[in-house]
Amino acid sequence: xxxxxxxxxxxxxxxxxxxxxxxxxxxxxxxxxxxxxxxxxxxxxxxxxxxxxxxxxxxxxxxxxxxxxxxxxxxxxxxxxxxxxxxxxxxxxxxxxxxxxxxxxxxxxxxxxxxxxxxxxxxxxxxxxxxxxxxxxxxxxxxxxxxxxxxxxxxxxxxxxxxxxxxxxxxxxxxxxxxxxxxxxxxxxxxxxxxxxxxxxxxxxxxxxxxxxxxxxxxxxxxxxxxxxxxxxxxxxxxxxxxxxxxxxxxxxxxxxxxxxxxxxxxxxxxxxxxxxxxxxxxxxxx
Numbered sequence: 001x002x003x004x005x006x007x008x009x010x011x012x013x014x015x016x017x018x019x020x021x022x023x024x025x026x027x028x029x030x031x032x033x034x035x036x037x038x039x040x041x042x043x044x045x046x047x048x049x050x051x052x053x054x055x056x057x058x059x060x061x062x063x064x065x066x067x068x069x070x071x072x073x074x075x076x077x078x079x080x081x082x083x084x085x086x087x088x089x090x091x092x093x094x095x096x097x098x099x100x101x102x103x104x105x106x107x108x109x110x111x112x113x114x115x116x117x118x119x120x121x122x123x124x125x126x127x128x129x130x131x132x133x134x135x136x137x138x139x140x141x142x143x144x145x146x147x148x149x150x151x152x153x154x155x156x157x158x159x160x161x162x163x164x165x166x167x168x169x170x171x172x173x174x175x176x177x178x179x180x181x182x183x184x185x186x187x188x189x190x191x192x193x194x195x196x197x198x199x200x201x202x203x204x205x206x207x208x209x210x211x212x213x214x215x216x217x218x219x220x221x222x223x224x225x226x227x228x229x230x231x232x233x234x235x236x237x238x239x240x241x242x243x244x245x246x247x248x249x250x251x252x253x254x255x256x257x258x259x260x261x262x263x264x265x266x267x268x269x270x271x272x273x274x275x276x277x278x279x280x281x282x283x284x285x286x287x
Contacts, residue, residue, distance in 0.1 A: 003027030004176035004287035007207070009124075009192045010034070011056040013273070014183025016063040018212060019119070020276035022179065023064060025284035029119025030171040031060045032198075034191040036131040036157065039144035041078075041087045045095050052104060052128050056188075057121055058090040061108075065115035075115070105165060122171070124192045126163040131191055132156050147187050150220035154236065155186050157194045164195045172198070175207035177287040180241060182212045182274050185222050185230055190237050199238040210283060211241040215267050215274070216250040228255025245282050262286075 006026040008018045011034040019031050035052035037043065042053035062072055075090030084092075098107030104126055112121065131143045136151040146152065172178070181189045193199060202209065211234060217225045225233075227246055234241060241259055247266035248254065254261070264282045268275045 005171075005174050005207075006030070006177045006179065006287065007032060007171050007175045008179045009189065010179075010181050010183040011037070011188035011192055012059060012183055014181055014188060014212075014214075015056065015192075016059045017274040017276050017279065018179050018182065019060055019063040021274075021280035021283065023118055024277075024280040025287065026119070026177075028174075029064060030168075030175075031064070031119065031121045032124050032168050032171070032192055033057055033060050033121060034188055035123045035125055036129050036143050036187075036191050038130070038142045041091045043144070044087070045091060046128055049095055049099065050128065051095055051098055052123055052125065054091050054094040054098075055088070057108065057123065058088065058094055060121045061094075061111055061115055061117055062090070064112075064117040064119045064121065066118060067115055071115065105167070120167070120171075122165050122168050124164065124168065124198065125157070125195060126165055127159075129162050130158040131187065131194075132158055133186060143187050143191070147184065147221050150223040152186050152221065155190050155194060157191075160196075162195055164197050169197060169201050172201040172205050172207070175205060177283070178202070178205065178207045178209045179283065180209060180211045180234065180239065182214050184218055185214065185225070185233055187221065190233065190239075193237070193239050202239055208243065208286060209239070209241045210286060211244045212266075212274070212279065212283070213244055213246040214252070215247055215272055216252045226253040226255030227261070228257045231257050231259060243286065245279075 005028040007030045037053035042055035078088045133146040133152045134154045244261045
């Protein structure tokens with residue numbers, strides 16, 4: 001397939017939606033996904049196996065998978081009883097592949113082969129990291145705890161300079177277009193670009209950097225935030241978008257945004273989530 005080289009940064013459902021959009025028009029796709037999650041199944045596996053958080057990696061692999069039948073359903077199936085209660089099968093399979101190959105990237109590559117993925121999913125760090133937020137009452141550690149705070153001023157990682165896959169930096173250098181988001185501002189989008197070498201690579205790249213803004217403020221993490229507040233947070237963390245795409249239909253205030261904004265319908269008609277088809281229609285001509 002011919003088309004632009006596109007890199008998506010973020011985590012969770014937002015990054016998965018962006019990857020589903022990108023596969024409509026991109027020739028090369030790389031998802032760079034935060035692995036700082038410490039809650040739910042991912043958190044339990046981190047504690048038990050000393051692996052990075054695999055839940056968001058699972059979602060994004062499935063977004064690029066050529067399979068939409070039993071295999072995808074199996075990866076998403078979540079146990080509801082016993083010691084496996086709350087674990088999706090895909091999380092266990094990813095953890096198993098990482099353990100089998102003794103290497104995070106090799107395990108992810110094996111999962112991508114199994115799912116017949118049309119692009120790559122890479123972790124933003126090669127080692128488990130802890131997300132740390134500065135708040136009005138001092139530092140708060142852990143993605144789950146940070147997501148419950150309405151007073152976040154900045155985030156960082158521990159260790160401060162984590163190991164980053166060389167393939168991430170190469171993808172940024174080769175990119176024609178970079179999508180930041182959508183997703184939770186501090187705990188997904190900014191967490192995925194927190195390593196200093198990623199920020200340096202984003203500053204040096206010639207790719208067009210597009211922030212796909214959230215549809216509305218996220219309570220409590222970005223309670224009271226306007227679109228301008230979201231963009232300002234990116235800039236404060238060393239990430240300067242060239243353009244913002246945003247759907248104003250859900251009522252979030254715009255504010256005084258310091259970069260160009262394209263307003264367009266991006267949400268599903270029946271639910272407040274990004275529609276990959278609508279998102280692709282807006283961002284594909286910008287590549």
